[in-house]
Amino acid sequence: MRFRVIKAYFVKELFELVRTKIIIMPYLLPIMIVVLFGFGIRMQVTGARILIIDNDHSKISTMLTQKFQHSKYFNTRVSNESEADALREIKKANVDAIIIIPPSFEKNVLKNVKSELGIFIDASFPSRANTLETYIGGTVLNLANEMNMKSGVISLNNRNLFNQALRDEEMIVPGLLGLVLFVAPAILTALIIAKEKEKGTIFNFYSSSVSKLEFLMAKLSAVFALHSLNVFILFLLVVYLFDLPFRGNFFLYWLSSEIYILVSLGLGLLISILVSTQILAVVLTLMLTILPAFLYSGILMPISSMSAEAYVIAHVYPVMYYNHIVYDVFLVGNGFESTKIIEYLLLLTLYAVGFFLLGLLLLKKELKS
Amino acid sequence: MAYLKIEELSVSHKNRVAISGLNLEANKGEIIGFVGADGAGKSSALNAIAGVIKFDAKITFDNVVYTNPKESQKLKPVMGYMPQGIGLVLYDTLSVAEHLDFFADIRDLKKDLAFEEYKKRLLSMSGLSAFLDRQAGDLSGGMMQKLSLICTMLHRPSLLILDEPTTGVDPLSRLELWDILKQNAKEYDMVALISTAYMQEAQKMDRVLLFDEGKVISEVNDKSVSLENLFFENAKKNNKLLPTINISPAKNALKKNEVVMNAKKITKKFGAFIANEKVDIQLKSSEILGLLGANGAGKTTFIKMLLGLLKIDEGELYLLNKKISSANDRKELKSKIGYVSQHFALYDDMSVRENMLFFASMHKIDAKKSVELINKYSMELGFNDYLDKMPKDLPIGINQRFSLATAILHEPIILFLDEPTSGVDVIARAQFWKLLKELKEKMGMAILITTHYMSEAEFCDRVVLLKDGKKVADDSVENFYERFANAKNFEEIFLEFYK
Numbered sequence: 099m100r101f102r103v104i105k106a107y108f109v110k111e112l113f114e115l116v117r118t119k120i121i122i123m124p125y126l127l128p129i130m131i132v133v134l135f136g137f138g139i140r141m142q143v144t145g146a147r148i149l150i151i152d153n154d155h156s157k158i159s160t161m162l163t164q165k166f167q168h169s170k171y172f173n174t175r176v177s178n179e180s181e182a183d184a185l186r187e188i189k190k191a192n193v194d195a196i197i198i199i200p201p202s203f204e205k206n207v208l209k210n211v212k213s214e215l216g217i218f219i220d221a222s223f224p225s226r227a228n229t230l231e232t233y234i235g236g237t238v239l240n241l242a243n244e245m246n247m248k249s250g251v252i253s254l255n256n257r258n259l260f261n262q263a264l265r266d267e268e269m270i271v272p273g274l275l276g277l278v279l280f281v282a283p284a285i286l287t288a289l290i291i292a293k294e295k296e297k298g299t300i301f302n303f304y305s306s307s308v309s310k311l312e313f314l315m316a317k318l319s320a321v322f323a324l325h326s327l328n329v330f331i332l333f334l335l336v337v338y339l340f341d342l343p344f345r346g347n348f349f350l351y352w353l354s355s356e357i358y359i360l361v362s363l364g365l366g367l368l369i370s371i372l373v374s375t376q377i378l379a380v381v382l383t384l385m386l387t388i389l390p391a392f393l394y395s396g397i398l399m400p401i402s403s404m405s406a407e408a409y410v411i412a413h414v415y416p417v418m419y420y421n422h423i424v425y426d427v428f429l430v431g432n433g434f435e436s437t438k439i440i441e442y443l444l445l446l447t448l449y450a451v452g453f454f455l456l457g458l459l460l461l462k463k464e465l466k467s
Numbered sequence: 468m469a470y471l472k473i474e475e476l477s478v479s480h481k482n483r484v485a486i487s488g489l490n491l492e493a494n495k496g497e498i499i500g501f502v503g504a505d506g507a508g509k510s511s512a513l514n515a516i517a518g519v520i521k522f523d524a525k526i527t528f529d530n531v532v533y534t535n536p537k538e539s540q541k542l543k544p545v546m547g548y549m550p551q552g553i554g555l556v557l558y559d560t561l562s563v564a565e566h567l568d569f570f571a572d573i574r575d576l577k578k579d580l581a582f583e584e585y586k587k588r589l590l591s592m593s594g595l596s597a598f599l600d601r602q603a604g605d606l607s608g609g610m611m612q613k614l615s616l617i618c619t620m621l622h623r624p625s626l627l628i629l630d631e632p633t634t635g636v637d638p639l640s641r642l643e644l645w646d647i648l649k650q651n652a653k654e655y656d657m658v659a660l661i662s663t664a665y666m667q668e669a670q671k672m673d674r675v676l677l678f679d680e681g682k683v684i685s686e687v688n689d690k691s692v693s694l695e696n697l698f699f700e701n702a703k704k705n706n707k708l709l710p711t712i713n714i715s716p717a718k719n720a721l722k723k724n725e726v727v728m729n730a731k732k733i734t735k736k737f738g739a740f741i742a743n744e745k746v747d748i749q750l751k752s753s754e755i756l757g758l759l760g761a762n763g764a765g766k767t768t769f770i771k772m773l774l775g776l777l778k779i780d781e782g783e784l785y786l787l788n789k790k791i792s793s794a795n796d797r798k799e800l801k802s803k804i805g806y807v808s809q810h811f812a813l814y815d816d817m818s819v820r821e822n823m824l825f826f827a828s829m830h831k832i833d834a835k836k837s838v839e840l841i842n843k844y845s846m847e848l849g850f851n852d853y854l855d856k857m858p859k860d861l862p863i864g865i866n867q868r869f870s871l872a873t874a875i876l877h878e879p880i881i882l883f884l885d886e887p888t889s890g891v892d893v894i895a896r897a898q899f900w901k902l903l904k905e906l907k908e909k910m911g912m913a914i915l916i917t918t919h920y921m922s923e924a925e926f927c928d929r930v931v932l933l934k935d936g937k938k939v940a941d942d943s944v945e946n947f948y949e950r951f952a953n954a955k956n957f958e959e960i961f962l963e964f965y966k
């Protein structure tokens with residue numbers, strides 16, 4: 099391996115990226131994805147329009163109504179209209195949910211007799227309806243706790259997710275790092291190798307004594323250098339723009355991110371071996387990275403609750419291993435003490451080395467015939 | 468033992484044999500030409516010798532044997548290979564100086580005094596010394612090729628392999644390319660293998676291999692032999708001569724020498740760049756007008772304006788004395804013009820008949836008449852046996868005829884041909900010109916043809932020379948020869964304008 103050859107390609111690559119202005123891409127793309135997705139995906143519900151029909155008019159029913167009125171999650175209106183009228187309001191989409199407090203609600207509650215609240219939720223968006231249901235349940239249980247009621251008196255689903263719910267930013271943004279650092283380095287790698295094939299300059303490699311290792315080292319190191327900076331830019335973005343805590347070890351964050359970039363470079367390299375045009379390189383890389391990194395990374399759906407096939411896919415993609423580490427360093431802070439994290443770190447290293455060796459093996463220093 | 472020895476070389480692409488049974492021996496300082504049409508197997512042979520494609524052969528160079536690309540790696544330091552395509556190995560955004568540095572680095576050359584001397588010499592021979600800071604993307608085609616060549620020769624390879632280095636390059640740059648090549652190849656005892664589509668360049672080689680359809684048909688040492696004749700003889704021997712052409716005269720042929728199209732002071736600008744500046748041109752019926760010029764001289768832009776495909780920035784265009792101004796006029800213009808593009812814009816997945824029917828319906832010719840026309844032209848142009856074949860299965864000569872027939876289905880009065888003979892073998896080229904002559908005489912068509920083969924200018928009635936977007940000459944071929952009495956051929960006349 100001759101350092102001079104690598105340096106020549108490395109410098110040439112940077113000149114080209116700067117002069118064709120493609121240098122913007124490695125920085126613009128990740129920032130765009132993190133900002134757009136980070137602000138764009140909202141799973142929590144605020145200001146849901148609730149209509150409460152209080153048929154009891156007692157102290158407890160008023161307390162319950164007030165609980166709803168004081169919550170930022172609800173925009174509450176109390177009314178005396180009939181159930182049928184209220185349902186019509188839901189149909190017109192004027193109201194998101196109706197809560198009907200039955201007559202003698204207070205009497206039953208005080209006697210510890212089971213009492214049922216009627217709840218109607220507009221379920222045209224199922225996931226929003228689910229969240230709303232949980233919130234309403236939480237609010238009611240909150241009251242029950244305050245009044246030291248025996249559980250089960252007010253019949254409701256007893257999942258108390260409400261108070262533990264993370265902010266959306268905390269749920270989603272760390273996962274986006276796993277997305278962008280998987281997509282962006284792969285695209286750039288695939289692009290700068292496919293470009294040489296498409297243009298014909300690949301002949302300079304084919305017809306000279308430049309070795310496969312030198313060629314790959316040069317190409318990959320250029321992309322690696324550019325994206326290493328992203329590790330810091332993304333960190334600042336997450337901590338300052340999205341106001342996330344950072345509870346873990348920065349060295350762990352840095353190390354795992356750099357290894358993860360190497361994994362992505364390897365994937366880009368493998369794609370570039372398959373294709374010979376830039377457009378195909380970009381399309382194929384996007385297809386192979388962005389969707390799986392989003393769907394199977396645990397951002398939207400916990401991996402533990404995936405079906406068998408999805409569970410396997412999620413484990414084949416390296417994204418979930420990195421995401422586990424990133425969630426840890428931002429939100430938990432177990433760091434190197436967790437054996438799982440050490441295990442995942444080693445797995446990522448294995449992916450990186452494996453992809454690179456496979457690429458080195460498959461790369462041919464000759465034309466496809 | 469010969470310095471370079473190639474035994475039984477063959478290359479296949481998927482199931483198609485590109486070249487087979489090539490044998491060659493060469494000594495130090497020899498320049499060997501590979502001559503033949505596109506698809507004859509030259510590039511495959513050169514790729515194989517350069518070790519950049521899978522092949523079957525035993526190649527010995529300087530006592531080192533290689534039988535596959537992997538084994539050729541040990542010879543890469545002494546090889547120089549320049550693949551086909553203008554500026555193919557150059558990086559658009561790197562400057563001339565940066566290219567030389569890059570190639571010196573990847574070749575791991577010692578930057579001593581001798582190297583600097585050699586580099587300086589290459590730069591001055593190629594006339595690039597003054598353009599060290601210019602980016603490759605901003606160089607002309609000729610300059611790009613010169614830069615590619617000196618980059619390929621920078622490490623003084625002892626085996627130099629060049630695939631059509633001069634194709635598409637203007638005649639002056641072509642001469643310079645040959646100078647650089649010959650002087651250095653001889654001085655440094657290189658073995659040079661050079662392919663070309665220009666028969667005249669064979670004169671500059673020490674020895675020539677003639678390629679046709681994946682075989683070497685002959686090896687020629689004697690420079691007095693006409694290569695064209697050898698190709699004809701080979702075609703005759705293999706029974707490959709195409710059917711004859713017999714066009715029936717058109718009933719409503721135009722009068723001779725009537726001006727059908729008149730372009731006055733036509734200008735086209737792309738930003739600050741002037742592609743065409745005040746070009747006048749007259750097309751007359753029954754006349755073949757050759758539009759000649761180097762790459763980037765503005766030929767294609769000019770044709771596109773005449774076709775109504777590009778807006779004319781300044782100047783006027785008249786068709787049969789009627790000024791073309793509105794969109795409707797341009798539509799009318801298109802219906803009077805037949806166009807054959809550089810790459811025959813035909814559909815590969817439709818048979819010849821289907822292609823022709825499609826183009827006929829595009830010109831709103833009714834079905835019954837279309838069928839009649841297709842039968843008539845396919846008989847007269849001798850491709851009726853091929854009507855149900857796919858375009859890619861046709862011999863190139865038949866492909867040309869059928870493209871031409873398709874372009875004249877709507878009975879245009881003007882026919883535009885954009886480099887129709889580029890990369891076509893000698894025989895097909897000769898036949899094509901015969902066909903054009905028939906069209907001109909029997910149908911009275913005005914024909915405008917662009918070409919970069921200077922030798923073809925001789926077949927035209929009148930020649931217009933473009934240089935840097937301007938018209939520098941417009942005269943009949945006889946008058947050109949009268950004006951430059953010393954010129955042996957049209958290439959020399961052309962050079963007079965380029966000096």
